[in-house]
Amino acid sequence: MEKIIVANHKMNMTLQDTQEYIKVLKNASFKPIICPTSIYAKIFIDSGFETALQNVYFENKGAYTGEISPWQAKSLGVKYVIIGHSERREIFKEDNKQINKKIKKALENELKVILCIGETLEQRANYQTVLSKQITEGLKDIEDRIIIAYEPIWAIGTGIIPTNEEITETTKFIKSLFSYDVDVLYGGSVNKNNIEALKEVNVVSGYLIGGASIYAEELIKIGEVVS
Ligand code: 13P
Numbered sequence: 001m002e003k004i005i006v007a008n009h010k011m012n013m014t015l016q017d018t019q020e021y022i023k024v025l026k027n028a029s030f031k032p033i034i035c036p037t038s039i040y041a042k043i044f045i046d047s048g049f050e051t052a053l054q055n056v057y058f059e060n061k062g063a064y065t066g067e068i069s070p071w072q073a074k075s076l077g078v079k080y081v082i083i084g085h086s087e088r089r090e091i092f093k094e095d096n097k098q099i100n101k102k103i104k105k106a107l108e109n110e111l112k113v114i115l116c117i118g119e120t121l122e123q124r125a126n127y128q129t130v131l132s133k134q135i136t137e138g139l140k141d142i143e144d145r146i147i148i149a150y151e152p153i154w155a156i157g158t159g160i161i162p163t164n165e166e167i168t169e170t171t172k173f174i175k176s177l178f179s180y181d182v183d184v185l186y187g188g189s190v191n192k193n194n195i196e197a198l199k200e201v202n203v204v205s206g207y208l209i210g211g212a213s214i215y216a217e218e219l220i221k222i223g224e225v226v227s
Contacts, residue, residue: 003199003226004185004206005032006114006149007213008054008082013037017214022047024216030227032219033080038068045077052080052114055088058101060109070102070109080112082208084138086153096137103142113146114185114208115139117174121154128173135177147183148174149208155188157211162188164201171203192221199226 013021018040025032026047034044035052044051057067073081083106084099099115106113117134119127131150139146150170155161162170171184187208190198198207207226212218 001205002030003204004147004183005030005219005223005226006035006052006080006082006185006187006206006208007032007219008035008085008187008208008210009037009214010054010087010210011037012214013040015040015043018043021214021216022049025049025219028216028220028223030223032213032223035080035082041073041078042076050080051078052082053078054082054085056081056083056102056106056111058098058105060105070106070111074109074111078111080114080147081106082114082116082149084134085116086118086151086156090153096134099138100140100142103138103146107142107144107146113144114149115146116149116151116187116208118151118153118156118188124152124154127152127170131170131174132177135174145180145182147185147205149185149187150174151187151208157189159189161190161194161198164197167198167201168203171201175203190222192218192225195222195225 033050056070060069060071083102088094103113119130123130183205185206185208186204190207190209191212
């Protein structure tokens, strides 16, 4: 099956970077899901890319200065949303309760949800407890299918990645918590140099790529290796 490639640009590109990026990426032989800084979402949609937001609020409309709602995202043509990224959890203090509300509102608006989960290095020995809590509380009272992105926090932006055996074991554990065959993406320091080795992990449905994904040529290389 074709691997899902999600490019999380975080807060890294200017409008000019975005325009150059699209010129190059338009020629890719595979279809990445682009998760740009929200102000550029429309540009990617108009250029024919499947587009995700990096976050949404848990209300559809109202006096919430600075927030973006799933309802607004849908009206723009956004198809996916990342919810619960570790940077949102750590820096913006999002907890599982808020994440649960965001997921519900996103699903109500027919957005596909990519729920990020992951453990810190200190939690590594207890990863099962940490990940199950994030899943159980994040998905409380939710039946709809979602996508999981497993991103060990110690692997994000560090250049350190788990072994293929560790990714396989953790992915299988995550899958065991679902009543359906949930798609699990791996994220954390994926780049053009380690993708050959990473693609040997068959249980993974794709990759959530941060730093390496802001370079169109590098993203193309990664996509070509796995597709
Ligand atoms: P890096 O690929 O830069 O480690 O980031 C991973 C990530 O957080 C994607 O959401």
